[in-house]
Amino acid sequence: GAVVSQHPSWVICKSGTSVKIECRSLDFQATTMFWYRQFPKQSLMLMATSNEGSKATYEQGVEKDKFLINHASLTLSTLTVTSAHPEDSSFYICSAREGGVSQGSPLHFGNGTRLTVT
Amino acid sequence: LAKTTQPISMDSYEGQEVNITCSHNNIATNDYITWYQQFPSQGPRFIIQGYKTKVTNEVASLFIPADRKSSTLSLPRVSLSDTAVYYCLVGRSSGSARQLTFGSGTQLTVLP
Numbered sequence: 038g039a040v041v042s043q044h045p046s047w048v049i050c051k052s053g054t055s056v057k058i059e060c061r062s063l064d065f066q067a068t069t070m071f072w073y074r075q076f077p078k079q080s081l082m083l084m085a086t087s088n089e090g091s092k093a094t095y096e097q098g099v100e101k102d103k104f105l106i107n108h109a110s111l112t113l114s115t116l117t118v119t120s121a122h123p124e125d126s127s128f129y130i131c132s133a134r135e136g137g138v139s140q141g142s143p144l145h146f147g148n149g150t151r152l153t154v155t
Numbered sequence: 156l157a158k159t160t161q162p163i164s165m166d167s168y169e170g171q172e173v174n175i176t177c178s179h180n181n182i183a184t185n186d187y188i189t190w191y192q193q194f195p196s197q198g199p200r201f202i203i204q205g206y207k208t209k210v211t212n213e214v215a216s217l218f219i220p221a222d223r224k225s226s227t228l229s230l231p232r233v234s235l236s237d238t239a240v241y242y243c244l245v246g247r248s249s250g251s252a253r254q255l256t257f258g259s260g261t262q263l264t265v266l267p
Contacts, residue, residue: 143201
């Protein structure tokens, strides 16, 4: 089945620094990947849609200059949290969907990245 | 966007069958119904997807009535390791994820 790999699984950084999270589709190509954020005891919230070779699409209320998304290849999307602050501490999850499947396919999720900003 | 409503929590005992129902009254013609399982500090894991009637795989069954305004995830003979949050999502099975909105999910607790 389709596998999405996310790295790192956890990261601790100091306030004001930047952190990059990688999301890879291991056995399929994904022209589109999706980034979610999840706070404790809450559901997943879609942050942005990452488009290979073009700009990402951000959901309302998500700062595009703070959460930089790059989708340079068909198997890799990165999310960079710039100038991180403690309120950015959260669980970040990426997902992707296999393309070219005639009947559609479900989203497959990475294992998430726990970001703690001190 | 098709909104979903699920029970916030459910308790069960090991070995029992668990049925979790999701309401999605405004489901669109092209929408599929997908269920995910999430353990703490992990990404959601795909369980099952269906469009109508009944779908079964090695871990679960999905029952969808003719009007498709609800669906029921059935987990046979649950074990302690099935304790997790279960999400029902409704939306197209291709293209953007923007219309796949995560609801509050159902916290299933399996007791010994």
